[in-house]
Amino acid sequence: MALLQISEPGMSTAPHQHRLAVGIDLGTTNSLVATVRNGVPQCLQDENGKMLLPSVVRYLPDGQVAIGRVAQTAQATDPRNTIVSVKRFMGRGLKDVAHVETMPYDFVDAEGMVRLRTVQGVKSPVEVSAEILRSLRQRAEYSLGGELTGAVITVPAYFDDAQRQATKDAARLAGLNVLRLLNEPTAAAIAYGLENASEGVYAVYDLGGGTFDISILRLSRGVFEVVATSGDAALGGDDFDHRLFCWILDNAGISLPSDRDSRRLLMKAREVKERLTLDESVPIRMTLESGDEVDLVIERQVFVDITVNLVSKTLKPVKKALRDANLSPEDVKGVVMVGGATRMPHVQQAVGELFGQTPLTNLDPDTVVAVGAAMQANVLAGNRAGEDEWLLLDVIPLSLGIETMGGLVEKIIPRNSTIPTARAQDFTTFKDGQSAMAFHVVQGERELVSDCRSLARFELRGIPPMVAGAARIRVTFQVDADGLLSVSAREQTTGVEARVEVKPSYGLADDEIAGMLKAGFEHAQNDLEVRALKEQQVEAERVIEATEKALQADGELLNEAERAELDGAVAALRAAAEGQEARAIKIQLEVFNRASNEFASRRMDKSIREALAGHKIDEIRI
Amino acid sequence: MLDMKQDFFELFGLEPRFAVDLDRLEQAYLEMQGRVHPDRFAHLSDAEKRLSMQWATRANEAFRTLKSPLARGQYLLELKGVDPAFETNTAMSAEFLMEQMEWREALQEAREAADEDVLDDLSRRIRRDTKALVEQLEAEFDTAGDLEAAADTVRRLKFLEKLQHEINDALTALES
Numbered sequence: 001m002a003l004l005q006i007s008e009p010g011m012s013t014a015p016h017q018h019r020l021a022v023g024i025d026l027g028t029t030n031s032l033v034a035t036v037r038n039g040v041p042q043c044l045q046d047e048n049g050k051m052l053l054p055s056v057v058r059y060l061p062d063g064q065v066a067i068g069r070v071a072q073t074a075q076a077t078d079p080r081n082t083i084v085s086v087k088r089f090m091g092r093g094l095k096d097v098a099h100v101e102t103m104p105y106d107f108v109d110a111e112g113m114v115r116l117r118t119v120q121g122v123k124s125p126v127e128v129s130a131e132i133l134r135s136l137r138q139r140a141e142y143s144l145g146g147e148l149t150g151a152v153i154t155v156p157a158y159f160d161d162a163q164r165q166a167t168k169d170a171a172r173l174a175g176l177n178v179l180r181l182l183n184e185p186t187a188a189a190i191a192y193g194l195e196n197a198s199e200g201v202y203a204v205y206d207l208g209g210g211t212f213d214i215s216i217l218r219l220s221r222g223v224f225e226v227v228a229t230s231g232d233a234a235l236g237g238d239d240f241d242h243r244l245f246c247w248i249l250d251n252a253g254i255s256l257p258s259d260r261d262s263r264r265l266l267m268k269a270r271e272v273k274e275r276l277t278l279d280e281s282v283p284i285r286m287t288l289e290s291g292d293e294v295d296l297v298i299e300r301q302v303f304v305d306i307t308v309n310l311v312s313k314t315l316k317p318v319k320k321a322l323r324d325a326n327l328s329p330e331d332v333k334g335v336v337m338v339g340g341a342t343r344m345p346h347v348q349q350a351v352g353e354l355f356g357q358t359p360l361t362n363l364d365p366d367t368v369v370a371v372g373a374a375m376q377a378n379v380l381a382g383n384r385a386g387e388d389e390w391l392l393l394d395v396i397p398l399s400l401g402i403e404t405m406g407g408l409v410e411k412i413i414p415r416n417s418t419i420p421t422a423r424a425q426d427f428t429t430f431k432d433g434q435s436a437m438a439f440h441v442v443q444g445e446r447e448l449v450s451d452c453r454s455l456a457r458f459e460l461r462g463i464p465p466m467v468a469g470a471a472r473i474r475v476t477f478q479v480d481a482d483g484l485l486s487v488s489a490r491e492q493t494t495g496v497e498a499r500v501e502v503k504p505s506y507g508l509a510d511d512e513i514a515g516m517l518k519a520g521f522e523h524a525q526n527d528l529e530v531r532a533l534k535e536q537q538v539e540a541e542r543v544i545e546a547t548e549k550a551l552q553a554d555g556e557l558l559n560e561a562e563r564a565e566l567d568g569a570v571a572a573l574r575a576a577a578e579g580q581e582a583r584a585i586k587i588q589l590e591v592f593n594r595a596s597n598e599f600a601s602r603r604m605d606k607s608i609r610e611a612l613a614g615h616k617i618d619e620i621r622i
Numbered sequence: 623m624l625d626m627k628q629d630f631f632e633l634f635g636l637e638p639r640f641a642v643d644l645d646r647l648e649q650a651y652l653e654m655q656g657r658v659h660p661d662r663f664a665h666l667s668d669a670e671k672r673l674s675m676q677w678a679t680r681a682n683e684a685f686r687t688l689k690s691p692l693a694r695g696q697y698l699l700e701l702k703g704v705d706p707a708f709e710t711n712t713a714m715s716a717e718f719l720m721e722q723m724e725w726r727e728a729l730q731e732a733r734e735a736a737d738e739d740v741l742d743d744l745s746r747r748i749r750r751d752t753k754a755l756v757e758q759l760e761a762e763f764d765t766a767g768d769l770e771a772a773a774d775t776v777r778r779l780k781f782l783e784k785l786q787h788e789i790n791d792a793l794t795a796l797e798s
Contacts, residue, residue, distance in 0.1 A: 019665070149665070179664045223652060316797050323790055380664035391656050418686070420660060420679045480675060481660040546666045593669050600669040604658065604677060611653040612635045 019149035021179065021381035022140045023187070023373025026129060026153055026167065028087040028236060029209030029340065031055050032367060033136040034374035035144060036383070041191070041371045044143045052366065053139075055209075057131045058082040059118040067135040079104035079263045081118045085238055086132075088210045089114050089125035090170075091162030098234055099242060104259035113166065126170045133174035147538070150179035152377040154369050156211040157183035158231030158317075158397045160443050161455050161485050168482065175531070179380040181482040184208070185215035186226055186394055187372030188338040192363055193219045194375065194390070200333035201227075203321075205351050205359065206369075207314060208339040210236040214318045216325045216332070225393045228324035228416045230317035235310065237273075237341035243306045244269040244298075248284060252294040261288045276300050277343050304346045311350045318354060324416050335359040340366055393418050396483055402475060403440035403449045405430070412477045415445065422478040426492070429473075433465040437473060441487055460489045529582065536585035540577035543589065544570055547596060550603060557602040569595035629701060630684035640698060640763035640772075642688055651685040691756045692783055695776040698763060706773045706780075718778060725785055733792050741796070745789050752782050 022044075025032045030052040034043045043051040050069070058071035059081045066074065075082040083105070089097060094109040106117040115122045133153075140148060153171050155164055164181055171178045185204035192198065198219050206213040213231040217224055245266050249257070257265060268286055275282045276298070286294040322329065335351060337359045342348065351359050379389050395418055401411040402425070413423050429437065437460045444452030463471055472492040479485050547570055551563075558566065569592045576588035631638040634650040656662075658677035663670045687693045699706050732740040755775055762772040 180661070316794075319797060320794055323793065376661075380661055382665035389662070391652065391659060392661060393655065393659075418682045420675050421682050422679045478675075478679070481678070542665065543667050546670075593667060596667060597669045600667065600673055604670075604673050607657040608654060608677070611657045612650070 018383055019381040020140075020144050020146050021149050021151065021374075021377040021383065022136075022144075023152045023182075023370050023375070023377045024133065024136055024154065024171075024176075025184070025187075025367075025370035025373060026087065026133065026155075026170075027055055027208055027369075028085050028211060028238065029055060030366065031132050031136060032370035033140050034367070034370040035140065036374050036378040037144075041374045041378075043367050043370055044140055046139055053132065053136060054084075055086065055132055056082060056084050057086065057128050059120040059123070061119045063120065065120075065131055067131055076260055076264045076267065079259045080106055081120075083116060083118075083123075083128050085210055086125050086128040088234065088238070089116075090129065091160070091164075091166040092125075096234075098239075102242070102245075102262055104263055113162075126166050126173060129167070129170035130173035133171055133176060137174055137176055147534075148176065149381050149538075149542075150177040150377065152180050152182050152187075152373045152380060153178055154182050154184045154187050154373050155483075156206075156208070156231065156233060157185050157213040157215050157226075157229040158211065158233045159483075160233070160398055160453055161400075161483070162453065163233065164483055168484070178482075179377055181484070182373055182376055183213070183215065183226070183229070183394055183483075184211075184369045185213045185229070185338060186217070186224065186392065187370075187376065188336055188363075188368045189215070189217050189219070189224055189372070190375055190390070190392070191368045191372035192336050192360070193217075193224060195363070198334065201327065201331055203318070203332045203335045203355065204338055205314075205318070205335055205342065206231075206338040207341040207347060208236050209341070210234070210238050212236060212314050212317065214314075214321045216321050216327065222390045223393070224390060226395045226418075227327075228321045229395055229397045230321040230324070231397065232313065232317060235313060237270075237339070239310055240273055240307050240341065240344070241266055241269045243310065244273055244303065247298070247302075247306055248294060248296065251296050252292065254288070254290075254292050254294070257292075258289060261290060261292075264288070265294075272298060273303070273344070276303050277345060300345075308346070311347055314347075315350065315354055318351075329355045332357075336363070336368075337361050338363075338365050338368055394481075394483070395419060396421070396479055398443045398453075399445055400441070400443050400455075400477055400479070400485055401452070402427070403442060407449045408447060409442055409444075409449055409452055412475070413479060417479070419479050419483055420481050422476060424474050424476040427473045427475060428469050429463065429466065429471045430468055432468050434468065434471070435463050435465060436461045437463065437489070439475065439487070439489060441485070443485075455485065456487070458487070458489075460491070463491050464494045466493075532582040533580060533585075536582045536589070537577050540573050540585050540589060543592065544574060544577075550599070554599075554603050554606060557606065558599060562598070566595055566599060630687055630697065633680070633684050634688070636688070638698070638701065640691075640695060640760050642694065644689065647685070647688055651681060654681045691752075691759065692776065692779045695759050695763070695772065695779065699769065699773055699776060702769055704769050704773055706776050715774070718774070718781075721778075722781060725781075729785065729788060729792070732789075736796060738793065738796055741789050741793055745786065748782050748786050748789070752779065752786075755779050755782070 022033050022035045032043050032051055032053065034041055045051050053068045054072045056068060056071040056075060058066040058074050058078060060066060071082055075084060092114060093112065094100065094107055094114045097114060100107065108115040108117055108122055113124060115124050137148065151171065153167060155167050168178055168181060185206045188204050188206065189202060200219060202217050202219055204215045204217065211233050212235045213229065215229040216227045218227055248265060248269060268284060272282050272284055281297055281299045284294055284296045284298060332355055335355050335357065337348065342365050348359055378384060395416045396413065397415060399411045399415045400413045401409040404410045410425065412425050413421060439458050440449065440454065441456045442449055442452040443455050446452055460473060473489055474492050475487065475489045477485060477487055555563065573588045573592045576585045634647060636642060636647065655678060658674055658681060660671065660674045660678055663674040687697050696706060728744055732744055755778055759772060759775045762768045762775060
């Protein structure tokens, strides 16, 4: 007789519990959070009904942090402590940042990433971004009425490894479980493609506040395949503001404005730029603190003339992406415009001319990325049934390589490789008896190391003494689905295993993040432990739920003894999760992961077999 | 039991031949990614996430290899235990070396002239030659079974691919 199952009191019996997942567009100028509610994607509003959160963070002397509009209004009066466009500093050293001379910040040129000295001490761009993300997380949790299972955070497609890593660190710091880093143009393509049921080759032209991306995608039923991507991680609407700012200074005869005047003039420049989208000419009137008067009128054509080379700067990556994709402009069925800066008429005109068609502007260029991210988050959280999920195949934007003799780069993974991907390359020793080897991991397209971005350096030690050229050291690059790289090296000939994992030098080291997390909880010591316990409990629940589901579907893949072992591991994990010790749960999770390895791998095999079997049946039918 | 040691043809249920039905290949690849891609496992256990990344990586590698005629030819040679010896010039015929020199000269001239049309024209010629070599390779592998000849053709294709990259770089340089 079959026994009826009765669940434990307090345990959820709902098989399809909706998990709260959000998509976050962490923009240079504005940030947004969106979710899918009752099957409909929507951007979440703050208590004043605003969707856009200005990406501005102000550190106040009393230890408070203001984020968004409140901070924005203070930027002209407290420029040094009010950080705008922090995305431009993510994963960047001081020398990589354009226009530092006109920025009102007190920069600290720290190793790897630039830092900013504020009234609350030195802050890294990761911490500043985390404030923005935390604010959006709170908005979402308030609006959705519960803790988030996870978030998809968007990044410019052209972001390199250091910038991606920095973004992921910021999300961790903000207490978010990152389901995936998603490229912004790809997110837009999901939103656009699903809404319009598009098929064929599409280009996404994404000009944001500080970054430019172009992605070429092949859309077919249920598949979004990025064929090529290119861009400029330091080109955006901000640069148009800056041109206008310089024009105002020139024409008003102002040479060296104060920090506060600079900030006011930049804000004015942005306002004028936006008005020029509709108006043919716009007056610029302002009295500066210095007493200088600005009284000018700018015609749209003048604005076009002073920014035309910024627009043509975006067309080069477009051509490069098309060439990488082996396509001509006429192969492209539609061009989706994303990012506030694509509202400028001369941008639309230039893109239209290149592709020989009117660009698609029917989706709100400010929200389309967040909406696409929310749709993807909903899928990743497991809220959709298997059949109506779509498949997303994205690529890495820049080649990854290793420095070889003479400062040259040996490319290991070429740009536009579909991720996840792994490639290996063998290297050898240069001198007799050499026992160590230094590796320098770089990213970029140029032949010379000095023209590429340095990602990490590491050493492999303990190579047994051999004559020069006899050792075989295999270096393996693995890029995961977030586009993040890990590298390992191993000496092959002697079987001596020496392995190294790369630590990102441009991101923050793990202990630094841990330190920041701790610092954030200084005021409430228990919070840290409570949070850790909660996190482990949620993780345990997630794993138990997933395993039970898997056992229901594929229980027959285990024999009785194996089944008993796995059931035992589930029971032990459940018992630990009911306790109050985070560490105990963590240990039990590790035990569980080991116990479930075999089951997971048999399920994967079965799934692949089914995929192939389905394929063969199709052929027989033909 | 399926395992990672399967060759790429087996992985997609294809015959280990040079001629490949690309539609069938793509369909098998997409079906496999649909099952193993990390996006399907984002909410599952670490063990499953790890497996998924390994399989998806493998599927991408296999698809990339089989899709490109050059990579596929190279891979077939490897499966059959033939080393195409790209690094040693001794494996190349005098005729092929002459050809290489002529191509290089043409590229150099086009570069110096900084003429987009000349570069485009060169690019078209490379594509035409590549197409002919691919047809030749198919006969060598699948009809004649002449692996020596196939290895020679693969070396030629490799050279043309490298040349094509250099032309693309020159075109990119012209635009900046």
